[in-house]
Amino acid sequence: MSTTALIGSTGLVGSNILTTLLASSTCATVQTISRRAPKSTGTKLQAILEPDTSLWTERLKTLSPTPATVFSALGTTRAAAGGTANQWKIDHDLNVELAREAKAQGVKTFVFISSTGTRGMIGGMAPYSRMKQGVEDTVRDLDFDHAVILRPGLILGEREEAKPLGGLLNPAVHGIGRVFGMWAQDILGQDAEVIARAAVHAAKLVDEGKAPSKYWVIEAADIVRLGRTEWKD
Numbered sequence: 001m002s003t004t005a006l007i008g009s010t011g012l013v014g015s016n017i018l019t020t021l022l023a024s025s026t027c028a029t030v031q032t033i034s035r036r037a038p039k040s041t042g043t044k045l046q047a048i049l050e051p052d053t054s055l056w057t058e059r060l061k062t063l064s065p066t067p068a069t070v071f072s073a074l075g076t077t078r079a080a081a082g083g084t085a086n087q088w089k090i091d092h093d094l095n096v097e098l099a100r101e102a103k104a105q106g107v108k109t110f111v112f113i114s115s116t117g118t119r120g121m122i123g124g125m126a127p128y129s130r131m132k133q134g135v136e137d138t139v140r141d142l143d144f145d146h147a148v149i150l151r152p153g154l155i156l157g158e159r160e161e162a163k164p165l166g167g168l169l170n171p172a173v174h175g176i177g178r179v180f181g182m183w184a185q186d187i188l189g190q191d192a193e194v195i196a197r198a199a200v201h202a203a204k205l206v207d208e209g210k211a212p213s214k215y216w217v218i219e220a221a222d223i224v225r226l227g228r229t230e231w232k233d
Contacts, residue, residue, distance in 0.1 A: 001024075001027055001068065001069050001204055001206075002026070002029070003069075004027055004029070004030050004068070004069045005030075005033070005067035005069070005071070005102075006031070006032045006072075007032075007033055007071070007073070007074045008034075008113075010039070011073055011075065012155060012157050013152075013195050013199075014071075014073035014074070014113075014196075015038065015039060015192075016157075016192045016193045016195070016196030016197075017071055017073055017199055018030065019040050020200045021044075021071075021200060022040055023233070024204075026207070029046060031046045031047075033048045033050060033060065034047070034048075034049065035053065036051075037049060048063075056098060057094075057101045060098060060105065061101065066105050066106050069108065069206075070102045070107050070110050070111070071199060072095055072110070072111070072112050072113065074094060088131055091128075092134050095112070095135045096134065099135070100138070100142065103143075107144065109145060109148065109207075110142070110144045110146075110147050110148070111147075111150070111202065112150070113199065115128070115132050115151055115152065116219065145214070146206045146214055147214070147216070148199070148206065150199055150202070151220065152189070153187070153189045153220045154170075156190065156191045156192065157191055157193070186220065186221070190220060190227070194223065194224060194227035195223055195227060197231045198218065198222070198223040198224075198225075198226035198231075202218060
């Protein structure tokens with residue numbers, strides 16, 4: 001994990017992944033591709049600013065040295081994208097293109113932040129779930145040396161652009177945690193920092209040869225375990 005690349009570095013989970021990577025002693029260089037500058041800075045960071053997302057795949061080709069690990073926390077909302085069709089172009093199409101290019105460039109490990117319920121009998125039919133399913137399937141079929149899929153529940157934390165109902169759901173879930181205990185909160189949602197740490201911890205375990213499988217799906221309970229219970233700064 002000495003050289004990593006991160007797509008989606010300015011979002012809620014992505015910005016926490018970036019902070020975690022920059023603070024990690026095992027990570028020498030962090031390369032990012034984003035429309036605007038990440039908030040975190042540091043000597044390890046090599047940030048590429050590209051307002052046109054259609055050029056991100058080309059920018060991925062130019063990364064030098066080629067990253068061993070690529071994280072994608074890329075995603076948007078239907079409201080921010082201006083409809084489901086435009087959201088699909090980012091959440092599905094762009095993620096798929098970037099994963100394919102990462103494989104073509106020789107990236108060894110690909111880590112993708114997906115979502116819980118994407119394979120559910122009912123929830124799995126929703127457009128949002130089908131976007132995530134398509135990316136997950138592509139990452140699996142590309143046959144990276146290792147692929148890690150994280151499926152968090154409700155992502156807790158303060159966003160620059162609030163999601164619909166986010167202002168109500170976040171305090172509600174945190175309130176459940178205060179009343180009934182963290183176990184109750186963890187069933188419903190995970191803090192963005194915990195998700196980010198779980199992603200970095202998982203990539204580190206891959207590097208150490210400790211991943212349980214070549215294609216590793218990490219559900220909410222293991223996100224909490226990796227990102228909070230077993231996390232060591």
